[in-house]
Amino acid sequence: MFWRWETNVKLLRVYKIILLMNKRIWLSLAHMGGREQDFIKEAFDTNWVVPLGPNVDAFEQSLVEYLHEDRYVVALSAGTAALHLGLILLGVKSGDEVICQSFTFAASANPISYLEAKPVFVDSEKDTWNMDPVLLEEAIKDRLRKTGKLPKAIIPVHLYGMPAKMDEIMDIAGRYGIPVLEDAAEALGSELNGRKCGTFGELAALSFNGNKMITTSGGGALICTEEEAKQTKFYATQARDAAPHYQHTHIGYNYRMSNICAGIGRGQMYVLEDHVARRRTIHSLYVDLLKDVAGITVMENPDSRFASNFWLTCILVDPKLAGKSREDIRLRLDSENIETRPLWKPMHLQPVFTDAPFYGNGTSERLFDIGLCLPSGPTLTDEDIRRVVDTIRAI
Numbered sequence: 001m002f003w004r005w006e007t008n009v010k011l012l013r014v015y016k017i018i019l020l021m022n023k024r025i026w027l028s029l030a031h032m033g034g035r036e037q038d039f040i041k042e043a044f045d046t047n048w049v050v051p052l053g054p055n056v057d058a059f060e061q062s063l064v065e066y067l068h069e070d071r072y073v074v075a076l077s078a079g080t081a082a083l084h085l086g087l088i089l090l091g092v093k094s095g096d097e098v099i100c101q102s103f104t105f106a107a108s109a110n111p112i113s114y115l116e117a118k119p120v121f122v123d124s125e126k127d128t129w130n131m132d133p134v135l136l137e138e139a140i141k142d143r144l145r146k147t148g149k150l151p152k153a154i155i156p157v158h159l160y161g162m163p164a165k166m167d168e169i170m171d172i173a174g175r176y177g178i179p180v181l182e183d184a185a186e187a188l189g190s191e192l193n194g195r196k197c198g199t200f201g202e203l204a205a206l207s208f209n210g211n212k213m214i215t216t217s218g219g220g221a222l223i224c225t226e227e228e229a230k231q232t233k234f235y236a237t238q239a240r241d242a243a244p245h246y247q248h249t250h251i252g253y254n255y256r257m258s259n260i261c262a263g264i265g266r267g268q269m270y271v272l273e274d275h276v277a278r279r280r281t282i283h284s285l286y287v288d289l290l291k292d293v294a295g296i297t298v299m300e301n302p303d304s305r306f307a308s309n310f311w312l313t314c315i316l317v318d319p320k321l322a323g324k325s326r327e328d329i330r331l332r333l334d335s336e337n338i339e340t341r342p343l344w345k346p347m348h349l350q351p352v353f354t355d356a357p358f359y360g361n362g363t364s365e366r367l368f369d370i371g372l373c374l375p376s377g378p379t380l381t382d383e384d385i386r387r388v389v390d391t392i393r394a395i
């Protein structure tokens with residue numbers, strides 16, 4: 001009996017190792033720091049289970065402190081809601097044109113359509129994979145020529161956490177007097193010239209969806225001035241005029257963040273710095289381990305002015321040198337229980353936006369063809385990263 005018991009224990013250990021070896025490695029999972037539940041409990045204990053309250057105020061305040069600039073933050077139900085209200089604040093109306101980075105997630109562009117405005121897509125440049133300033137100016141001039149009007153706003157994106165070339169973009173936007181709404185949904189913690197992404201444009205949107213830098217289970221925020229913060233809160237709570245009865249002179253929205261979600265966000269602020277550091281470490285590990293693999297290049301900061309949070313580490317697969325395509329690699333990794341994802345499909349290739357004007361140079365199409373996002377979440381261990389790289393090497 002004793003002997004058998006020992007054998008069973010040993011067998012169990014072997015099973016466990018096999019299970020651990022083959023556990024699914026996900027692209028980007030949320031990670032809780034531990035304080036989140038305290039703040040949620042506080043909300044329940046004090047009966048603040050509503051879309052405003054002490055957690056919302058404290059979460060906004062800690063974001064303001066984190067951003068380190070003279071800015072205000074309004075917590076909302078989603079990053080998409082922040083972009084939508086941002087465009088409303090900038091006065092975007094039906095028939096207006098709004099310039100948007102083509103290489104992005106659809107949520108950057110959808111709010112333009114909510115307002116019956118027209119997206120105009122601009123391609124990326126090779127250094128940051130974000131809005132090409134040269135094409136941006138070309139697009140502005142061409143729209144002015146063709147429609148007699150300037151676009152109403154510009155939406156650059158800090159994709160995968162990499163800061164866009166904001167010096168150049170702000171300079172061009174300033175010369176034409178067009179306001180910039182930064183989509184910083186993926187870039188919390190990223191910096192350009194030592195300044196946080198989300199503090200360059202007139203307005204900026206953050207996202208706290210499940211797989212972003214920090215999560216509130218779902219949520220977002222608008223970064224703005226004090227006056228704009230007042231307006232944002234007004235529109236986000238059904239645009240109620242100052243009257244004891246319910247009176248409205250504007251169309252409003254129900255976009256405020258709940259005090260429960262903000263409790264999660266408040267807790268996440270304690271681990272934000274760690275998350276940024278961990279994602280950067282994961283990126284350096286990939287750079288190091290993949291440096292001698294033929295045909296594979298890891299996306300890196302173009303120079304020392306750029307400090308991506310490396311929300312996701314991305315690689316490009318040159319099929320001629322690697323002998324395999326991006327899709328070969330993605331499918332093989334998937335069969336080995338490793339989740340990866342192609343880079344965003346550009347908006348000018350999306351069926352829903354086929355009619356939108358596009359100013360291109362081929363960059364985003366090429367990136368979409370050969371790019372892959374690797375597992376990058378803060379819960380990954382160094383061992384997980386080695387398993388991903390070893391699997392890529394084996395392919």
Ligand SMILES: *Cc1c(COP(=O)(O)O)cnc(C)c1O
Nearest residue numbers: 078079080105107108185207209
């Ligand atoms: C996630 C994301 C958004 C939208 O944020 P939600 O909070 O999911 O609404 C917008 N733009 C980009 C680039 C994103 O990655």
